[in-house]
Amino acid sequence: MAIVKWKNRDLYEPWEGFRSLQDEINELFDIDRTPAPSGLFDRNLSPAVDVVEGDQNFTIRCELPGLDQNDLDLSVVSNVLTIKGEKKDRNKEKQTAYFKKECWSGSFQRTISLPNSADTEKISAVLKDGILSIELPKKEEAKPKQISVKIS
């Protein structure tokens, strides 16, 4: 892909609007490419989240590239976990000439209802390489137990 500046094609081609509509629809079916951050259809402007239930704990992962510890706000209120934050655009104040802009910026919020078996008192979170990992141990009574049966 060559680095070529975008032109306002509408100036030269009156039917360009229809072509871009076609492109937009084609893009919906294109899995290998990342959709552009703006366009006709709703974009998923919230970070991707994984919730994994293991035997001993719950692990919640969230993709947050470019976010600092200070940009993030994690809170638990009676079994509802909220990941709040702001993804900053470092060129917002400046008039930067973009050749391509796919990354989104702005505030986001994701709320996850935790099951009753999760121990919200012992929550821990680590942010590394743009991935936030939250560990929640299960309550003792919710963990699988091995009961040995004695045969007498």
Added chain:
Amino acid sequence: MAKNETNERRVLPARYNIFNEDGKVFLEMEMPGVSKDNLEIKVDGNHFMVNGRKTIGNISGKFRLHEIKDGDYQHIFTLDDTIDRDKIEASVKNGIVTVTLGIKESEKPRKIKITAK
């Protein structure tokens, strides 16, 4: 879906921004889960290749929500002659890969002095 031939891992697109600032071209790529050791950046003639191996770790258990895709980020860009091949720098921080591509001095806009006679 495109697959990496060597390790059968999925190839993921990374969102990226390209912008011009202070006479340099910046390429910012969002690669969550890629650390410095898992990143490979190559310049081969006119091709500029960025490969990032995403390591999010394996978790065993039932996935209640599964939105994060696992795979490798792969992108190939074409560089034109205005980019100085010796002035390419890259850094990675918090899952964002920033590549600075210097523009050749001869390609930069310059003022021509007019001398009045």
